[in-house]
Amino acid sequence: MIKPVAYFKPDSLAEAVEALQNENARPIAGGTDLIINMRNGTENPGLLVDVKGLDELDVFSANGKSGITIGARVNLNFLIDDAKLRNICPVLGESALSVATYQLRNRATLIGNLCNASPAADMAPAMYVLGAGVVITGPHGERKMLISDFITGVKRTALGKGELVVKVEIPEIPDGKMAFLKKQRCRGHDLATVNVAGIADPAAKTLKICIGACAVTPVLLKGTDELYRETDNVDELADRAAELARKSIAPIDDVRSSAEYRRDMASVYVKRLIRKICS
């Protein structure tokens, strides 16, 4: 059961930031992780600051290739349904579609999924390969950081006391193909055994691949651009990227999968990803 907690719905971002200064205060947007954690007793905040009413967080823009901004109020089904986004950056919708269920995606937000900082977070790999940054507001004003700096460990982020992620900014979208793939235990909703996202720009010869659920944080493979430049053969590229993936990850044994299976599936899924985005 959820323990008694105070609730406050601020009218402005400033008010939200002020409320978040309280000991044990937590922002709540979709709440689909937080409320479950509170019900299970793994999180016991004293104050919930409901940021769903804040206009500053209700931003979304995806204009041409020049970049995408997604505010903290934007839920995952929006990312699936938005036609413009599907056109210019389909990997977001693909990732979102693999998260939980339709009902939960009507509440769950992109930023919530990132702030929860699960190693298996399905939205994170796409953010890594797109080079997304988070915009944070707090008592000391605004700061920005790369997603890879923001997620620091299992369920840990760089958010300081009283801080709040307002939006995600994705820089210019490269030309080329992108995709998200996920290994799970059944076809219905499940947490990822392994998830991978990738984006390949054949003109600029850039290739970004990120693997989730195989280390304490998602792993953005290093040296993939070089691999991409070194070979035009997709099968060879797939094999070499998979080998790189195997060396770069540090999966564990848990109730969902053995480390061995995760490692092998990371390799298989990286290959499949390469074939999808590099052919």
Add this chain to the structure above:
Amino acid sequence: MKEYSKIVDIRVKVNGAEYRESVPANMTLLHFLREHLMLTGTKEGCGIGECGACTIVLNGKPVTSCTILAAEVDGSEIHTIEGEAKNYQLTDLQQAFIEHHGEQCGFCTPGFIMSAQSLLDRNPNPSREEIVEAVSGNLCRCTGYEPIIEAIEAVARKKS
């Protein structure tokens, strides 16, 4: 520092009826509906958004009411299974569930109907794949799903 209350005043419309209530901030929307308003058609199957038995429609969208606090829905419009049959007239979907044996123990049925009706409202002629996507967040242990999918398909066919 400001004092923040553990009790929240909310105003909601449930199945067309207006309510002004004071609720504890730790009360889920599911418990608000079941134990405060005594609308027990919405069921609790897991409490963590995995089973969909507590599905209701919030401002036009199906959600699991166990993962939402009542405090969060101030100013919202809510539809539950109790609001489906108007004047004791079953909806086409409810009728189709009965005809196709879409219900067995019945515990998951209200949640399925809310998910499926919401799908039919936004897409009157969904494909089988779209139906499956829309209801796959609702678990059923009795029917094996096929009769439920058939019931929804029957309504879709009727509409097209």
Add this chain to the structure above:
Amino acid sequence: MLVDEKKNYRYIGKNIPRKDGVEKVTGTALYVQDMILQGMLYARIVKSPHAYARIKSIDTNDAEKMPGVRAVVTGKELSYKVGLYVVDKDILAKDYVRYQGEPVAAVAADTELIAEQACEKIKVTYEELEPVLDPREALKPEAPLVHPDLGNYSYMKGVFQPQAHTNIPHVQKIRHGDIEKGFKDADYIIEESFYNPPVQHVPLETHTVICQALPGDKVLIYTSAQSPFTVRNLFSVCFGMPLENIRVKIPYVGGGFGGKAGIHFEPLTYVLSKKAGGRPVKLAMTREEEFNTIPSRQGLYSDFKTGVTKNGKITALEIKYYWDAGAYADYGVNVGRAGAYSGAGPYEVPNCKIDSFIVYTNKVFGTAYRGFGHLEVHWGIERNMDIVARKIGMDPLKFRQKNVLRPGAETITGEKIGPSHGKVYECLDAVAKDINWNGLKSETEREKEKKTGKVRGKGVAVLHKAPAMPTFTTTAVILKFNENGSVDLMTSLTDYGQGTYTALAQIAAEVLKMPVERINVPWDSDTSFTPYDWQTVASKGSFMSGNATIMAAKDALMQIKEIAAQVFRCTVEDLVCKDEKVFPEHNPGKYLEYKQIINGYVYPNGNTIGGPVIGRGRYTAQGLTNLDFETGQGLPALDWTFGAHGAEVEVDLETGEIKVLNLSSAFDIGQTLNEGLARGQIIGGVIQGLGSALTEEFKFSGRGKFLNAGLVDYKILTAKDLPEKMSQHMIENPQMDGPFGARGVAEHPMISVPSVIGNAIYDALGIDYFRIPLTSERIYLGIKSGKKEYHD
């Protein structure tokens, strides 16, 4: 009973909508979870974090002081034992905890939150002990005893034999023919071992009970249970309370599957209610508790030794079953017994020896689960038959056709298969045809197909099951008439989704010659109002209560005719009934409507004869015997339902993922009572069985701690996980003593689904798997191992 070979039925076999449809689709059906009684308190429980530990102390002081707490109980103050077949369980753990998740203390409070917070304040200190987690280990003489007092427990005599100073509440033996001769006659002897993990029922409504201790040593119980009279009986034994003082009411129940068959938290909530001054107490299991506090399906290790001739005739079968009963015997001992007498599958095995060991371990205990041991034993039986067939170079389908039970054959308990039995070979033929069975693929074909990255394979498997119940199983049905001639059918069988009430209404309508719409089946079962029924289990509901309904309807018709005969001044033999009317056969124009008779016939002058008509029917399982303790010979089976599945799967070689392309099922159900309901039972059971096959299993740490309690990491199948194609065949070779020839089919669809998938996977990969679930990880690791047999 009443078998019409021409099937000239008005309601039998028809697709009639459920009687409870409207209540369920509108959310008005009321479950115990929905109920609130005046003054009701809410209970929560403190559970053991250890699989095996001595309770050193329990300090409830802080909990008791909390405002809103009305009662706190611990095991120490409760001197009651409860148990279905072996009375081995305390209401709350005393001195020792025997599984992780076992309740050790409980609180009733004004709200659920207060109760939960009070539970957090109860301080329990334990001395952790080394648990025994594997039933084969628990059989060893040096194993710790889960129940050192087993020799002192009471139990059902004549059926079970607990062995003092061991971990064995029962061993079921089967000795049929001459096993040594059987192996001597064999050209090949083949040995294989298999394993099933424990799994959960996952009814959508968790176990919930409301209990109120009333003055005068009485109690009122509302419970989400399957069997009101069993709850009452066991409750009475537990507290020494007279039966008539105990009233058990069962409203709508959100799924059972065997998990709600017995007694659960009725005694605990009673104790809390009594301590709280008689206020009603409600206890609803959380989903997590439903996994590791509420009992499960037992795990099973099985060892097969098969003797077979060159031309494919089975000569001997020796099997050892080791059931992981967990901490308490509950239904588990009977599951192990049923698993033994059905333990050779639907085959003619002239020489058979089975030892079925039910073994205590420090795990959540086992109970009944749809299939009652048969899914578990058939995983071994039907994988074994495939392997044996291959090893002697025979097509697995032909091998089965050669060995399955046919008229004249004998079962392993000595029952002769006769003309009234179903025909398993017809089921097998139906599914083989459906999947276009052409024999196993060759290694060359397989290697060629592997180059595509995906391989397909086909398999078949058969199954059988009879109701597992005591020899004295009995039930009753009462039909009472309303003033307008409509009927209320009263039974204590509960319908938690199977559709039995609708089937019974159809049977009553067929016999009474009246519209099915005019037969009402009131939903609450209530031990104070509805007549006795042993239990709602065993797929015996339609069969036994159906027969009781026929008898009750005939009884009512006879009463109607007796009055009509007086009025018409004729004999009852002259009268016939049709369309709610009774009339002399030769003069249909001269009739009385039922409604003119069912509350007494009134002559024009006001004289009245007769009175309310009450139809009484009963049915007792006939001719059943206890099994001989040494040989297992006897008649345990009221009726056998036979069936078969055929499957085609596709395996992704890179990931081990399985796609089920086709799953065809056939059952000889004698006579379909309701086409839609029967189909619903089959599809639902098949998908539940597919969950057992593909995803479902309990995971424990090395210390016996449950690792995946809850729906996040215990995956049941969703709408996305269905086979691409499914078909259902109802074969109808009537059972002469079944209602209109019908047999039960509630549990059977689950059985052998894992086996058929395992067999199809062999055909695809050329690898034998011996454990379920066949997760993509297990399949993948099997492929990666490069072995032809993958035992992990």
